[in-house]
Amino acid sequence: MTAATPIGEFEIIERFFASLGARRGDVVLGVGDDGAILTPRAGCELVVVTDTLIEGRHFPAASPPASVGHRALAVNLSDIAAMGAEPAWALLALTLPRADPAWLAEFARGFGTLAQSAGVALVGGDTTSGPLSMTVTVLGQLPAGTALRRNGARAGDVLFVSGTPGDAARGLQHDIMAQAGTASIAGDAATRVDALRQRFRYPMPRLQLGMGLRGIASACIDVSDGLAADAGKIAAASGCGVSIDVQSLPLSTALLQDAGEAQARDLALCGGDDYELCFAVPAAQLALLAQRLPVAAHPYQRIGVMTAAPGMQLHVAGQRIELPVTGFDHFR
Amino acid sequence: MTAATPIGEFEIIERFFASLGARRGDVVLGVGDDGAILTPRAGCELVVVTDTLIEGRHFPAASPPASVGHRALAVNLSDIAAMGAEPAWALLALTLPRADPAWLAEFARGFGTLAQSAGVALVGGDTTSGPLSMTVTVLGQLPAGTALRRNGARAGDVLFVSGTPGDAARGLQHDIMAQAGTASIAGDAATRVDALRQRFRYPMPRLQLGMGLRGIASACIDVSDGLAADAGKIAAASGCGVSIDVQSLPLSTALLQDAGEAQARDLALCGGDDYELCFAVPAAQLALLAQRLPVAAHPYQRIGVMTAAPGMQLHVAGQRIELPVTGFDHFR
Numbered sequence: 001m002t003a004a005t006p007i008g009e010f011e012i013i014e015r016f017f018a019s020l021g022a023r024r025g026d027v028v029l030g031v032g033d034d035g036a037i038l039t040p041r042a043g044c045e046l047v048v049v050t051d052t053l054i055e056g057r058h059f060p061a062a063s064p065p066a067s068v069g070h071r072a073l074a075v076n077l078s079d080i081a082a083m084g085a086e087p088a089w090a091l092l093a094l095t096l097p098r099a100d101p102a103w104l105a106e107f108a109r110g111f112g113t114l115a116q117s118a119g120v121a122l123v124g125g126d127t128t129s130g131p132l133s134m135t136v137t138v139l140g141q142l143p144a145g146t147a148l149r150r151n152g153a154r155a156g157d158v159l160f161v162s163g164t165p166g167d168a169a170r171g172l173q174h175d176i177m178a179q180a181g182t183a184s185i186a187g188d189a190a191t192r193v194d195a196l197r198q199r200f201r202y203p204m205p206r207l208q209l210g211m212g213l214r215g216i217a218s219a220c221i222d223v224s225d226g227l228a229a230d231a232g233k234i235a236a237a238s239g240c241g242v243s244i245d246v247q248s249l250p251l252s253t254a255l256l257q258d259a260g261e262a263q264a265r266d267l268a269l270c271g272g273d274d275y276e277l278c279f280a281v282p283a284a285q286l287a288l289l290a291q292r293l294p295v296a297a298h299p300y301q302r303i304g305v306m307t308a309a310p311g312m313q314l315h316v317a318g319q320r321i322e323l324p325v326t327g328f329d330h331f332r
Numbered sequence: 333m334t335a336a337t338p339i340g341e342f343e344i345i346e347r348f349f350a351s352l353g354a355r356r357g358d359v360v361l362g363v364g365d366d367g368a369i370l371t372p373r374a375g376c377e378l379v380v381v382t383d384t385l386i387e388g389r390h391f392p393a394a395s396p397p398a399s400v401g402h403r404a405l406a407v408n409l410s411d412i413a414a415m416g417a418e419p420a421w422a423l424l425a426l427t428l429p430r431a432d433p434a435w436l437a438e439f440a441r442g443f444g445t446l447a448q449s450a451g452v453a454l455v456g457g458d459t460t461s462g463p464l465s466m467t468v469t470v471l472g473q474l475p476a477g478t479a480l481r482r483n484g485a486r487a488g489d490v491l492f493v494s495g496t497p498g499d500a501a502r503g504l505q506h507d508i509m510a511q512a513g514t515a516s517i518a519g520d521a522a523t524r525v526d527a528l529r530q531r532f533r534y535p536m537p538r539l540q541l542g543m544g545l546r547g548i549a550s551a552c553i554d555v556s557d558g559l560a561a562d563a564g565k566i567a568a569a570s571g572c573g574v575s576i577d578v579q580s581l582p583l584s585t586a587l588l589q590d591a592g593e594a595q596a597r598d599l600a601l602c603g604g605d606d607y608e609l610c611f612a613v614p615a616a617q618l619a620l621l622a623q624r625l626p627v628a629a630h631p632y633q634r635i636g637v638m639t640a641a642p643g644m645q646l647h648v649a650g651q652r653i654e655l656p657v658t659g660f661d662h663f664r
Contacts, residue, residue: 028377033482034412034414034553034554035414035417035472036381037377038379038380046372046471048367049368050425050469052460057461083369089380091380093425123380124380126383130463133465135425135467137382139378220366
């Protein structure tokens with residue numbers, strides 16, 4: 001953050017956050033009072049999620065502020081997507097070391113552009129002074145009884161993942177190398193690296209896919225801690241196991257060319273920060289899946305199957321292999 | 333926080349936060365999935381609030397963890413009260429420097445005891461590693477169209493405040509003096525100081541009062557930044573002014589005896605951290621106020637009147653005085 005004329009807390013809210021994101025007719029009262037007043041849709045259940053991002057932990061220090069704003073909302077929208085809900089309203093609790101208008105404008109642009117495209121209105125929040133971090137809460141809605149959960153998978157269900165996991169983790173590695181000054185890349189390689197870095201900086205939550213999976217998927221989770229760890233959570237919550245065919249992982253060309261096949265697979269399994277959806281579908285629903293959610297419109301790929309035996313099995317060419325590392329835990 | 337055996341992120345959630353607060357039939361799915369699933373009451377609007385507390389900024393370092401847990405929820409419930417809503421569900425985003433089970437148990441006890449008494453279920457959250465801070469989001473409900481706002485006051489409306497403002501600010505001063513080792517107090521004075529410190533550590537949000545004021549108050553705000561600053565916000569939002577009779581401020585005996593009258597008034601006007609309600613009532617509603625909310629059950633006092641002329645006037649024995657200091661702004 002660069003030095004700039006300091007501005008006050010109320011001016012920050014007024015200038016940058018008073019009317020961010022989509023205009024929605026169901027917002028009776030937005031930013032500016034003790035609380036927001038919202039009209040939930042009749043017959044719907046609410047889905048509520050919250051996630052914190054801390055500088056130096058969830059994103060590198062000196063990240064582009066537009067990326068920080070985008071990610072603060074995106075990681076929450078990804079949780080909304082994993083529940084199959086339609087997002088509606090967000091709250092932003094922002095802690096800043098100082099009030100830099102240029103930084104705030106870019107942060108608000110990143111947050112607001114994604115909010116607008118997702119149909120989300122920013123309706124409240126809090127602004128405090130301290131080490132850079134932010135907690136976003138998003139509220140979504142869905143018809144009662146249709147939410148996707150982690151615990152509904154059964155042995156025999158087919159496991160899928162959306163997008164190309166591993167890209168974001170590789171992009172973050174490049175971000176860190178670039179900051180350390182150890183990277184010197186040009187030409188096609190630089191284009192690939194830029195593409196991978198964008199995947200970390202601007203993940204796109206799979207909202208349409210999540211909503212489309214209602215009534216089809218038996219379980220769903222968003223991939224934030226690494227595909228293997230998150231698939232394992234579906235298995236554990238569902239009281240079954242999971243077998244993943246590592247050769248079927250959807251690896252991007254950029255990742256394969258940049259990292260090589262072995263490391264690309266490790267990153268796809270264990271990298272984290274993908275914000276893709278991992279979901280299980282019963283055999284009886286596979287035809288409906290293909291019909292309602294054509295792969296051309298919603299990229300996802302079959303990567304394995306739920307098993308009766310608990311635990312996780314990884315296979316390469318029919319041979320069982322061991323998981324390279326485990327998922328992320330903030331306190332271990 | 334004391335040293336202790338470290339525990340993991342998922343164990344923290346499972347041990348301390350999986351089922352905190354009230355059991356509610358409208359919680360379809362609580363802690364443990366990507367999001368919580370909730371059933372809003374038919375015909376109701378939602379009220380949503382969020383507030384962040386940071387160690388060393390919103391509460392002293394080494395505060396009792398039960399107080400930190402209580403306050404993290406209380407400051408949000410106070411916002412819910414100021415809107416006239418009935419609280420239902422909370423989310424807790426907790427950032428911890430380390431995972432100390434003894435600290436977490438006390439923090440959860442403070443949070444959980446207040447949640448239970450307020451009928452609030454903890455339904456989700458996030459746990460991350462970093463400097464101690466927490467962002468709580470609370471969702472409440474009220475019949476559509478009945479919310480209290482800041483902007484409905486009109487010239488001639490009578491202004492009230494609940495409780496005894498200033499106590500918490502004095503209690504915080506004593507906390508800071510005790511930590512600095514400059515305090516040596518015994519006997520009756522010690523009892524008074526303890527009482528004041530408790531007012532800072534365990535503020536009780538005025539939920540019943542807030543709900544009772546629906547249909548009576550023309551405007552309401554919770555007093556967190558200092559009574560004068562917050563009354564000024566009602567006036568500014570309502571496009572009118574406010575006149576406060578300083579001699580009518582409800583000062584507690586403990587505050588008067590401990591701080592003396594002059595400082596007690598300053599603290600009551602500008603101290604902050606009271607989490608009382610300040611509200612305006614049209615003359616035509618005063619009889620209903622007294623009938624529905626008897627002062628014996630819901631302590632509040634008349635302290636002034638809304639005026640046609642904008643700005644704030646403070647009076648002592650008919651003489652106009654100046655405000656000693658202004659309200660708190662995190663970035664000035």
